[in-house]
Amino acid sequence: MNEVFGCGIDLEELSRFDRYTRNNDYSLMEDICTERELMNISGDKRARLALSFSCKEAFLKALGVSWTNSNVSWKDIELLFDGAELDSCRVHLQGYAKELLLRNRADIGEISFEFHDEFVLFQVVLLKEGKEELLSNSRMVRI
C-alpha cells in the first residue's frame, strides 16, 4: 500500500459563483482557469465553476502549497468535463504542480467530488512512490 503524500479537501458554496454566471463575467475566472477550462464550461456553469475552483483548492492543499508561497498556480490544475453532465471529468496537472509531484515521486491516488444542497466538496489523495509511467498528469474522476 502506497504511503500518502498529501490529502486535500475543499468545500465551496455554489452561490458564491452566481455573480459570474449571472453577469456572464468570467474575468476573475480567467485568473484561475485555463483557456481549455473556460471553453469547456457549459451547461450548469455555476456548478462547473464551483467544482473547478474546489478541485484546484483541494489539490493545492494536498500538495501542501498555496498561490502565495509557491510557484504552483491554479492554472497548473485543470478540471475538464467529458460531456454535458457533471458526473465525469478529468483532472490534468501541468507546470509546477506536475513538477512537484514528479520531484517527490508522488502520484494522484484518489479523487472524488460530490454536491450536497448548495455546496460542492472535492477530495484529493496523493500517494508516494508512484511509478513514473503512471505519473499521470491526468486522471478520470467519477462520482
Add this chain to the structure above:
Amino acid sequence: MPEITQEMRDEVKGIVYNFFADECEVDKESINSETKVIEDLEGDSLMFLELLEIFKKKYNITVGVESIGKYIMKHPAETVGKIVDLILLIIEHGEKISEIG
C-alpha cells in the same frame, strides 16, 4: 504609473473595509488595519480574487495573480491593513509588483 494620492488611499481603504464587512458579514467598525483576514474574518483566496477584480476594473489595471503571488511570497499580506497597502502597490506598479524587493 499613477500617482497615489491621499484621496486614493482613503478610497481604497473604504472599498476594502466595506468589501470585507459585506463578504464576512461583520460590522465595518469591527475592522481595523490589524484585523487578520483569515483568522479574524475567515477570509479566503476567492475573496481576495474578488477584491482584486474590483480594483482591476476600477483602475483598469493589468496584473496577473502569479505576479501578485510572487510579491506576497516576499511580503505576506495577512491583515486588512496590509491588503490595503498591497492594493495600492498593485495600482501603482501593475504587473511590475513582482519585481519589488
